[in-house]
Amino acid sequence: xxxxxxxxxxxxxxxxxxxxxxxxxxxxxxxxxxxxxxxxxxxxxxxxxxxxxxxxxxxxxxxxxxxxxxxxxxxxxxxxxxxxxxxxxxxxxxxxxxxxxxxxxxxxxxxxxxxxxxxxxxxxxxxxxxxxxxxxxxxxxxxxxxxxxxxxxxxxxxxxxxxxxxxxxxxxxxxxxxxxxxxxxxxxxxxxxxxxxxxxxxxxxxxxxxxxxxxxxxxxxxxxxxxxxxxxxxxxxxxxxxxxxxxxxxxxxxxxxxxxxxxxxxxxx
Amino acid sequence: xxxxxxxxxxxxxxxxxxxxxxxxxxxxxxxxxxxxxxxxxxxxxxxxxxxxxxxxxxxxxxxxxxxxxxxxxxxxxxxxxxxxxxxxxxxxxxxxxxxxxxxxxxxxxxxxxxxxxxxxxxxxxxxxxxxxxxxxxxxxxxxx
Numbered sequence: 001x002x003x004x005x006x007x008x009x010x011x012x013x014x015x016x017x018x019x020x021x022x023x024x025x026x027x028x029x030x031x032x033x034x035x036x037x038x039x040x041x042x043x044x045x046x047x048x049x050x051x052x053x054x055x056x057x058x059x060x061x062x063x064x065x066x067x068x069x070x071x072x073x074x075x076x077x078x079x080x081x082x083x084x085x086x087x088x089x090x091x092x093x094x095x096x097x098x099x100x101x102x103x104x105x106x107x108x109x110x111x112x113x114x115x116x117x118x119x120x121x122x123x124x125x126x127x128x129x130x131x132x133x134x135x136x137x138x139x140x141x142x143x144x145x146x147x148x149x150x151x152x153x154x155x156x157x158x159x160x161x162x163x164x165x166x167x168x169x170x171x172x173x174x175x176x177x178x179x180x181x182x183x184x185x186x187x188x189x190x191x192x193x194x195x196x197x198x199x200x201x202x203x204x205x206x207x208x209x210x211x212x213x214x215x216x217x218x219x220x221x222x223x224x225x226x227x228x229x230x231x232x233x234x235x236x237x238x239x240x241x242x243x244x245x246x247x248x249x250x251x252x253x254x255x256x257x258x259x260x261x262x263x264x265x266x267x268x269x
Numbered sequence: 270x271x272x273x274x275x276x277x278x279x280x281x282x283x284x285x286x287x288x289x290x291x292x293x294x295x296x297x298x299x300x301x302x303x304x305x306x307x308x309x310x311x312x313x314x315x316x317x318x319x320x321x322x323x324x325x326x327x328x329x330x331x332x333x334x335x336x337x338x339x340x341x342x343x344x345x346x347x348x349x350x351x352x353x354x355x356x357x358x359x360x361x362x363x364x365x366x367x368x369x370x371x372x373x374x375x376x377x378x379x380x381x382x383x384x385x386x387x388x389x390x391x392x393x394x395x396x397x398x399x400x401x402x403x404x405x406x407x408x409x410x411x412x413x
Contacts, residue, residue: 224401224402227333227380227381227401228381229333230332230381233328233330233331235326235327235341243384245384260384263382263383264383264399268310
């Protein structure tokens with residue numbers, strides 16, 4: 001989730017706030033931004049309070065009152081009725097305005113020239129998305145809105161593996177990964193964020209091996225390759241574990257066939 | 270005339286009344302009848318083992334190639350097991366108390382470790398056994 005950070009001077013004074021996906025974005029983010037703990041909703045900050053000087057981040061708005069007015073959709077402006085637009089030009093604005101327009105930009109984005117950033121920006125974290133049943137706990141759902149290109153405004157949902165940060169595009173990919181521990185196919189790298197770099201390294205043999213052995217030791221010691229030629233299951237009674245496996249003439253240790261049972265449960269659940 | 274009708278006429282009552290599927294049973298003991306089912310991941314088989322109990326030394330041998338052999342011994346008459354009563358059987362339609370084996374092949378290879386049996390109280394042994402898993406590239410097996 002991108003939270004508003006006061007980054008000082010807005011590097012994009014000329015940005016059009018009429019961009020349709022931009023206003024969509026503003027709506028999404030605004031809903032997710034927590035209220036300022038220090039300032040009650042509906043209260044206002046006087047931008048001219050210190051030495052009669054307007055804080056930097058609001059300078060552009062004051063210079064371009066028209067654009068500012070357009071960006072501020074009425075539904076985002078609290079107490080707009082007793083708040084005439086004329087006052088806006090004097091530097092008064094509702095506190096929720098911070099989340100609209102320039103405030104929606106993540107700091108990262110602000111640093112990058114707008115034209116070079118081809119990807120999308122994350123607008124919501126796990127809190128705002130509904131969790132599907134099949135997604136194990138700990139995984140993060142990320143909603144991203146494409147900010148440029150012909151499909152700008154389209155929402156993309158990603159599932160992030162906890163720990164590695166590996167990103168998956170669909171439930172199919174996640175479930176395949178959960179079952180096999182491998183990625184479904186050579187995934188095209190969407191963008192060169194850290195998470196994708198990590199997943200690229202993972203698909204290289206060395207690093208992937210180490211992660212595989214780690215996950216095996218913490219979960220199941222079931223080797224699918226080592227299928228025994230024959231197993232004899234002997235019915236020993238009506239207790240809960242009434243079938244005991246033997247390989248050759250040797251009884252299989254309970255710890256081993258508990259693993260078998262776990263593997264069976266995993267594969268059939 | 271249905272079974273209930275027979276039962277009401279004591280004098281007409283036969284030694285056993287069979288209805289439903291039992292009426293169409295094949296000749297001989299029902300032990301060893303086998304049903305085999307398949308699914309995407311597993312094979313299922315059910316074997317009729319009437320008269321088989323926990324002391325019957327039932328053993329199910331299962332091979333990687335899908336061959337299954339069930340061995341055991343039919344229990345004798347329960348009343349006579351611990352008593353010294355001599356009883357001569359006048360008719361013998363159920364399996365006599367003797368060892369048996371039932372052998373059959375599943376349609377394909379299996380992983381004999383991934384074997385899940387359930388011996389039902391009605392004498393039907395049901396087993397699900399999984400097909401060998403298609404190998405993932407590195408054999409890792411993350412838990413869900």
